[in-house]
Every structure is written in structure tokens, then in C-alpha cells.
Amino acid sequence: MGFSSKLISWYAKNGRELPWRNTTNPYIIWLSEIILQQTRIEQGTPYFHNFLENFPTIEDFANADEGELLKLWQGLGYYSRARNMHKAARQIQTDFDGKFPTKYEEVIKLTGIGEYTAAAIASFSSNAAYAVLDGNVFRVLSRYFAIDTPINSTAGKKQFSEIANELLDKKHPGTYNQAIMDFGAMLCKPKNPLCEECIFRMDCRAFQTNSIQSYPVKLKKKPSRNRFFAYFIVEEDGQLLMAKRNDSDIWANMYEFPMIETEEELSISALVEHNEFKFNFPSAIIEQLNGMVKQVLSHQNIYAKFYRITNPENNVLKNSNWAFYNSENLDKLAMHKLMFTFLETFKKLP
DNA sequence: AATACGGGGCC
DNA sequence: GGCCCAGTATT
Incomplete structure (x- = not known):
């Protein structure tokens, strides 16, 4: 069995139930993805429910004013996400006739949506074949292949993006993308990964060389x-x-x-x-x-x-x-x- | 290519 | 105290 089919069967047994799964509504997916950028699921989930309740559709969202959105975003951090969502919602009214796009090339034009979020929305809403590349994916791939290119370097992003798209299950992009992120979050964790019960123990280059703790490699941040x-x-x-x-x-x-x-x-x-x-x-x-x-x-x-x-x-x-x-x-x-x-x-x- | 942008949980 | 979290925009 190849990487993707092993991963997808692991996901079928162990995947998480999350409130924004089991929908293909790009608006709902977008809401969840922006909220979860650099944010833990436990921290973001209450905000997701609150936003969806206040703004059931993209039209409701576009009609809100920025102050109202910021107030609902209060406490979540990275507040430009809320301001950018407001711009994106207005873009959808003017450029997409009020209908939330699902094509990667269209979605990525919206303010606040970059490569990760565009791949997530396109693959979850319409099964488009774009691999997501988030912190989980960087970690899983860097360990599996023992790649020491810094994940926050330009070269690293390019290299990991190519590998991610090769590994992607082109028949089930949405499921595959959910699967690799769950795998990274639940099993191939940053600290204390569960290597003893990992389905890739025999294939994982870092585990085989006893160097899990060395990956992923990251450039140091400058002091605050x-x-x-x-x-x-x-x-x-x-x-x-x-x-x-x-x-x-x-x-x-x-x-x-x-x-x-x-x-x-x-x-x-x-x-x-x-x-x-x-x-x-x-x-x-x-x-x-x-x-x-x-x-x-x-x-x-x-x-x-x-x-x-x-x-x-x-x-x-x-x-x-x-x-x-x-x-x-x-x-x-x-x-x-x-x-x-x-x-x-x-x-x-x- | 590097830096700014929040808040919280974990070790 | 440092690292990490379903990253993106700006410089």
C-alpha cells in the first residue's frame, strides 16, 4: 500500500469529528479555515459557531460592518483576519455575483486567502486536486523523508509543496488533505509523537534514524x-x-x-x-x-x-x-x- | 527574503 | 521562556 492509501485508512478509523466537516459549503469551510489559521481548534471552535450563528450566509457576512466583525473576533488574535474577511466578502458580492467561488484560481484572489486556504477550500468543497501545506504537513513530511531544509524558508516551501502535491491522492484530495492534517495533529505531534503506534514506523526516515526530534528544521525567530x-x-x-x-x-x-x-x-x-x-x-x-x-x-x-x-x-x-x-x-x-x-x-x- | 501580526497551551 | 498552532500580507 502506498502512502496516501495507508493514510486514508488510518483516517477512516481515527479521524476527528469536527463541526466544519461533512459540508461542501465553501462559505462554511472558509469561515473555519480563516479562524483556524495559527489557531488551535479548541480556541477557534467557539468563534466558528458564534460567527456562523450571527452570519449564516456570505451575504450576511458582507452586510456586517467591520466593527461588528472585530467585536466578534475579540480575543482570538491576528485581527487582520477579520478585516480581510470583510474585504473578501465584499469582493464576492462585486466580483462573483454573491456566490462563493470554489475554484482554486478564483478563491486565491480573495483577500486573506493564501495557498494553504485556497487548497483547503478548493479540495474540501469541490475535490480539486491541490495539496494543503500547513504546520502539520510540514512536520509529517519533514520527518517521513528526513528533510532538513528549513520549513520557513523560501526553498523549503517550494520543496515541501512539490512533495505534498506528488503524494496527494488525486482521486480523493479532500479526504487526503483532512487525513494528513489529522495525522499530524493527533499522532505525528510536535512534542512526544506517538511513534510506537505509528503506521509509518517502518517507512519513516527520521524514526529509522532515531532523529524524530530533529525535525522539522526551522529558522530561528528574532527576539521580541x-x-x-x-x-x-x-x-x-x-x-x-x-x-x-x-x-x-x-x-x-x-x-x-x-x-x-x-x-x-x-x-x-x-x-x-x-x-x-x-x-x-x-x-x-x-x-x-x-x-x-x-x-x-x-x-x-x-x-x-x-x-x-x-x-x-x-x-x-x-x-x-x-x-x-x-x-x-x-x-x-x-x-x-x-x-x-x-x-x-x-x-x-x- | 525577512518581518509583522495575538492569544493560548504545552513542556 | 521557547515552541507551536488548519498562514497571510507587507516590507
């Missing part, structure tokens, strides 16, 4: 940079002052308290002497509300402190990105984790 945020809670008549982030940085277009960023940690005495602070809050009374909060991102460490401003003067709205929100409208704003976590504890404060 540190950023220090001082957030200011300004409350007036039960309303909170909020700022909208711009779109050229982390957490694009999301909401948070007004803040000052510095390259080093600032004591409260240094903070009140900061020019930006004096400009925004002249003669303010400031009180630190908590210790340092650390938020780890993929390329940055954010260190945040929260301060209460009780005498902001009357010119606090000189920044056009700032506005006051009552609690009802506050609940509609999309916020990043640092913010909505703090807000939970803040609400319980006296």
Missing part, C-alpha cells in the same frame, strides 16, 4: 522587542474616555483607553513630567490602579500600567480619536486582551 504602555482611565458622568488605535500597528482599529507609549518603564513621577501627559492632562490628579501587566505577542512584549485620572480639565477631547462612551456603547467596541481583561477587574472596583 519591549514596549511600555501607560493607560489613562478618564470617567465623566459614568462614561469612559476611549481611543481608537490606528491601522499601522498592533491591534489595528481596536479600542483602548488613551495612552502614552515609552521605550522604557516610567515611574509615576516621571510620567507626570512627560510632555505628552502634561499636554493631554494639565493639572490632572493621577492614581496608579495596578502593578505592571505583561502581554506577550508574537513579536513584542507589552508592559502596561493603568492610571486613574480624576481631574482631566475640560479639553480632553482635543484628540479626534478620543470619545466618551457609556457602558452600553462600550460593550460594542472591539478591544484587545489587555483592555477587556483590565475592564473586567475595573468594573468590580469600588
Whole structure:
């Protein structure tokens, strides 16, 4: 038996039941695939159900506004996925007459869809013969063939893509693609793979040379940079002052308290002497509300402190990105984790 | 070709 | 603390 038929029989016995399987609806497949990019299934599944419930069809999705989508995406991370989905949904209305395409060459034109997602949608929805290449597939193939080309290099992507498409079961591309990803996730895991019960024990080059732990090879990531945020809670008549982030940085277009960023940690005495602070809050009374909060991102460490401003003067709205929100409208704003976590504890404060 | 983009789970 | 997760867009 060849690689693909062994894999597919393993999948028939051991494959997972997942909510977005057993459909050929490209909209539903798309929803699940974007949500699951760089995201664990356990983390993404509640979001999948929530989105499908709020937007049963691609038309519903296209008619939503970006803020509403970001709010539903809140907490999932990589928020450009939600903004790109919004663009893609509009593209489908204008360029595809409102009908979600299933052809690889059409699907890959949509914003937010790259080679992996195009192959997934095309193969799952219409059995088109395109091999998926995700973290699971990279790992399985690098071990099986003991390939030491870095998987995050250009050469690696090309090499693994060619092998993946050769191995693909051209008669059952959809099933094969699901199978190799399940196999990577359940058996050929990153840590502690279950080699003792693996159907490919005798064929796997890395296992045979006792070097499973050496694969896949990956180029090192560069160290994260540190950023220090001082957030200011300004409350007036039960309303909170909020700022909208711009779109050229982390957490694009999301909401948070007004803040000052510095390259080093600032004591409260240094903070009140900061020019930006004096400009925004002249003669303010400031009180630190908590210790340092650390938020780890993929390329940055954010260190945040929260301060209460009780005498902001009357010119606090000189920044056009700032506005006051009552609690009802506050609940509609999309916020990043640092913010909505703090807000939970803040609400319980006296 | 390299880097940015979140949040969470595992070791 | 580092790695990884059903990757893509931008620089």
C-alpha cells in the first residue's frame, strides 16, 4: 500500500469529528479555515459557531460592518483576519455575483486567502486536486523523508509543496488533505509523537534514524522587542474616555483607553513630567490602579500600567480619536486582551 | 527574503 | 521562556 492509501485508512478509523466537516459549503469551510489559521481548534471552535450563528450566509457576512466583525473576533488574535474577511466578502458580492467561488484560481484572489486556504477550500468543497501545506504537513513530511531544509524558508516551501502535491491522492484530495492534517495533529505531534503506534514506523526516515526530534528544521525567530504602555482611565458622568488605535500597528482599529507609549518603564513621577501627559492632562490628579501587566505577542512584549485620572480639565477631547462612551456603547467596541481583561477587574472596583 | 501580526497551551 | 498552532500580507 502506498502512502496516501495507508493514510486514508488510518483516517477512516481515527479521524476527528469536527463541526466544519461533512459540508461542501465553501462559505462554511472558509469561515473555519480563516479562524483556524495559527489557531488551535479548541480556541477557534467557539468563534466558528458564534460567527456562523450571527452570519449564516456570505451575504450576511458582507452586510456586517467591520466593527461588528472585530467585536466578534475579540480575543482570538491576528485581527487582520477579520478585516480581510470583510474585504473578501465584499469582493464576492462585486466580483462573483454573491456566490462563493470554489475554484482554486478564483478563491486565491480573495483577500486573506493564501495557498494553504485556497487548497483547503478548493479540495474540501469541490475535490480539486491541490495539496494543503500547513504546520502539520510540514512536520509529517519533514520527518517521513528526513528533510532538513528549513520549513520557513523560501526553498523549503517550494520543496515541501512539490512533495505534498506528488503524494496527494488525486482521486480523493479532500479526504487526503483532512487525513494528513489529522495525522499530524493527533499522532505525528510536535512534542512526544506517538511513534510506537505509528503506521509509518517502518517507512519513516527520521524514526529509522532515531532523529524524530530533529525535525522539522526551522529558522530561528528574532527576539521580541519591549514596549511600555501607560493607560489613562478618564470617567465623566459614568462614561469612559476611549481611543481608537490606528491601522499601522498592533491591534489595528481596536479600542483602548488613551495612552502614552515609552521605550522604557516610567515611574509615576516621571510620567507626570512627560510632555505628552502634561499636554493631554494639565493639572490632572493621577492614581496608579495596578502593578505592571505583561502581554506577550508574537513579536513584542507589552508592559502596561493603568492610571486613574480624576481631574482631566475640560479639553480632553482635543484628540479626534478620543470619545466618551457609556457602558452600553462600550460593550460594542472591539478591544484587545489587555483592555477587556483590565475592564473586567475595573468594573468590580469600588 | 525577512518581518509583522495575538492569544493560548504545552513542556 | 521557547515552541507551536488548519498562514497571510507587507516590507
